[in-house]
Amino acid sequence: MLAVAALAMGGQSGLVRAVGPPGFSTTYLTGVLTGLLVDVARRGTVGRLSMALLGALVVGAASGGLLVAHAARAAPALPTGLVALVLLASLTSLARDAEGRLWPHGE
Structure with a gap:
């Protein structure tokens, strides 16, 4: 297979x-x-992660296609907003240690 x-x-x-x-x-x-x-x-x-990734790809492609078809000028806002959201989430989680304390410690 x-x-x-x-x-x-x-x-x-x-x-x-x-x-x-x-x-x-x-x-x-x-x-x-x-x-x-x-x-x-x-x-x-x-696996759940594989299915979630596949689902996200399908939803993202459909959303992008609909946006391009119906609001072409606004189409760049979707990927730009999603990248900004991911960056914000990664910075937030990276700035905390395993106990949830902000990094660096002692200040």
């Missing part, structure tokens, strides 16, 4: 490189799908 999936995903990437626009990549989605298949092969079930 993994060999067939690898061939299909490799073929997909090769086809996109051959006929798609320059710089277009399918490797992130391919990586998520590969991770999902690895979960199935190793454990016989799909």
